[in-house]
Amino acid sequence: MRRAKRAKLKEKAVSALFFTAGILAVIVLIGIFALLLYTAIPAFKEISVGEFLFRRNWDPTSPEKAEYGILSMMMSTLLVTFGALVIAVPIGVGTAAYLSDVAHPRVREVMKPVIEILASVPSVVTGFLGIVLFGPLIARLFGLPNGQNALNGSLLLAIMALPTIISISEDALNAVPHSYTEASLALGGSRWQTLVKVRMPAALSGIIAACMLGMGRAIGETMTVLMATGNARSFPHGFLDSVRTMTANIAIELGEVPYFTAHYYALFAVGLVLFVMTFLVNLAADIVLRRYQEKER
């Protein structure tokens, strides 16, 4: 009797333990948000939210008047991300379509781990290539004194976003029901017509989600942009401008800033904005992807 009771208690304790581990992801996510918010709030005792979000000038160490506007950084982040997507989306979706619809199964099997290799390249190595390889190339191509600009960052981020876009788009294309494909082919459509007019539209929401996940990755990437874009604090006007993204700005200034000053808190506020941006993009992608998968099932 007692032993049975003890066994039951043990079962309960073990399942409680596993539950705690399971819920941890939620706690960590909320914890990140809460701690960022908590540390960012003191910044707004000295800076107005409007000034923070809509001013262009970020100059916290100015001897006259410290300025905390993140608009230039935000635009830089968006510019570099936009450039990366312009490059990575067509190439990534094209590659996914090739792998799912054209390539021999054996080629597909070989290409999967090869693309995983691309995904496993550390971001600091990609950034290093931006300095030693892409930078000089861009400088020579456009006749610039150096190649540390938004274009360089976009190229590198495109390379980093490609594996995500390829693998998730490919999954989406593979999930299109066979009956769609067979119906199209039976009606006399070529494989190309079937791909473009039937399979791609059927997989569209999955492909969009893939691109959004790639976008989330590009917005949050730090080391590559820090090393490759030149980090000038001015408002960006084009892809050949040197830009400083939100991530790069945190990385540059967090090392030098004295703890618990307005500047320190303001950097956490930038981090908070970054967290919210990537969270929304990822959540939207997640919703699209899940709804789509449930529908297919």
Place this chain on the structure above:
Amino acid sequence: MTGPLTRDRKSRGRKALAQFAGFFILRLCLALVLAALAVLLFDIISKGAGSVSIEFLTKAPRRGMTEGGIFPAIVGTFQVAMVSALLAVPLGMAAAVYLNEYARKGVLTRIIRVAIRNLAGVPSIVYGLFGVILFVNILSFGTSILSAGLTLGLMTLPWTITASEEALKTVPASYREGALALGATKWQMIRTNVLPYAIPGMLTGAVIGLARAAGETAPIMFTGAAFFLPHLPRSLGDQFMALPYHLYIMSTQHHAIQQVRPLAYGTALVLIGLVLLMNMSAVVVRYRLRRKQRWTRT
């Protein structure tokens, strides 16, 4: 004379041409991706190979980091990866057991899954900020191996959970039913009939997660990685040198960047080699496991 037959033939020809051109463009896309990878690997390997020697791997940097090796950075990367593994692997496995064995379908489980996927998308620099507040300041671990390792561990958590769950899913339901039919409790079933078959797969997933963690820079920059240290770290409370941060310094912050470029290339090669080696060994082990499992199941 254009009868219906020739028109049909013409349109069929156009269709074939469109398909040929379309598939050619798709093939070009793949070629571009492969070219990017090839250029990346070729540049690092061809220019880095010259700097990598036994001395480079086993000696500390000398003369203001213009000579010598990267031994302390290799050691530091291993140490910090170990700390993050100690945090992320057991917790990731336990979370996966909960999700795959205990959790019922419902709102809570769905929230947990959304949180895991979102954690995987949180920018690495945000993990760095979180580590600075929680580990460096609130828990006052200071800038140390411990703080950096725990920060990286949290970042690795969503990957280890996902990989562990994949491993649990490969264990056939009949194993579980067999145990339960013999009167085992749930935990007995998990311990004897599920975990032994899932753990190898879980560990290979963990190695892949660790490989990614070892290559990360942003989360460790402000939680413990040091520019240069004259000696190896002696305890978890010490700062450390790490390969990715060392590469960042050697390529952007060093006072003689052009002069130390070969050393930077060497560091990049060692880093990428380490990450790829960990990845590939995990992939090979996973492939073997899958074959073995398929064999036992039939």
